[in-house]
Amino acid sequence: MLPRRSIKVITLGCAKNTVDSEKLMAQLKLSNIRILRDGDRGRADTVIINTCGFINDAKEESVDTILGYIEQKRKGRIRDVFVMGCLSERYKKPLQAEIPEVDEYFGVNDLEAVVKRAGAEFRSSLLGERELTTPKHYAYLKIAEGCDRRCSFCAIPGIRGQHISRPAEDIIAEAKLLAAKGVKELILISQDLTYYGLDTYKKQMLPQLVEQLSDLKLFTWIRLHYLFPTNFPDRLLDVIVSRPDVCNYIDIPLQHINSRILASMRRGVNRESTIALVKKFREKLPDAALRTAFIVGYPGETPEEFEELKNFISDVQFDRAGVFTYSPEEDTYAFGLTDDVPEEVKHRRAAEIMELQQEISLSRNTQKVGNTFKVLIDRLEGEYYIGRTEFDSPEVDNEVLINVGGKLKIGEFYMVKIDRADEFDLYGTIIN
Secondary structure (H helix, E strand, O other): OOOOOEEEEEEOOOHHHHHHHHHHHHHHHHOOOEEEEOOOOOOOOEEEEEEOOOOHHHHHHHHHHHHHHHHHHHOOOOOEEEEEEHHHHHOHHHHHHHOOOOOEEOOOOOHHHHHHHOOOOOOHHHOOOOOOOOOOOEEEEEOEEOOOOOOOOOOHHHHHOOOEEOOHHHHHHHHHHHHHOOOOEEEEEOOOHHHOOOOOOOOOOHHHHHHHHHHOOOOOEEEEOOOOOOOOOHHHHHHHHHOOOEOOEEEOOOEOOOHHHHHHHOOOOOHHHHHHHHHHHHHHOOOOEEEEEEEEOOOOOOHHHHHHHHHHHHHHOOOEEEEEEOOOOOOOHHHHOOOOOOHHHHHHHHHHHHHHHHHHHHHHHHOOOOOEEEEEEEEEEOOEEEEEOOOOOOOOOOEEEEEOOOOOOOOOEEEEEEEEEOOOEEEEEEOO
């Protein structure tokens, strides 16, 4: 049978949106619809845009993308434009008023409605099926939806709803499907991994879930994304230590170190407990990569409090650190606070943090020179094969560049000796 129509799916935002789009694409493909991804050649008669509505930059990107495809619709190149995801969940009515040319808007939990509106048959029995958009050797696995945290700056609970843990048996089943597709690196994601199980099992069950996934013996690497510092489950560190397939990688956005700001942010921690937690990481997992993120320019942040944050970053020497400038978000507690740090000051502080982190990154990368690591090859770019160690997550962390005369296999592991380093990349040679 020839495809009835062709649909391009555009995914913006985080890895959780990636998973949602992959499930949508699987449903469409099962109805004999030709699927195009962003960047694919060929014309589609319908475009579905999976949007992000988290912070200002993400919202602007989503709106610009919608407007770009509406312009193509006006020129007759596209018949239908559908919008789904966080932006349309959060701003459906204003979007309908401002961009009425969109044929229909859908929220974050409207998968069945999107599938049917696209002219496909929705199959509830195949919800674990996905059309992977990542390279086939790694994939994201969402273990929960929503969030029960009430951080003052974050609109996600209002967009995605309360935390709902997926049943462990469903997660295991989906993991097996991904392994059958050739996935070697499984990346667990949710708004807050550490909350997993509290709603359904009445206790934190992330360590047990990771053990169950490890027991499958199907993946070389299991990576954990988006851990939360409050009530961090100590047993998880024991699991990482004892399981060679669980990456030595802690991704835990700390947001700040000043106790007053952390209290206003409603993070459930203070300076002392944060320092104690980081110390525990370093003691139990001395070789692990620590990844974090911070917000600068939060309402009331003084120069002294910013310097406190800089000193903390300098002292801890995080392997990876991102920084965001504070932006007031409707329907959050912090939206009622006075946004009194000027934009130019916010951006200057962010630049100072990134300059500091660049120096730290160079120092930590330089320490790896002369050592040998297992590297997973992601792609070929020009004369370099690009790979990652277990200390690096795809798209957001450092990469290993390998210049070889012969051919390497994408998605395979190689032992690589690091010859040199810069701020964000390592350069290495294959060890036979």
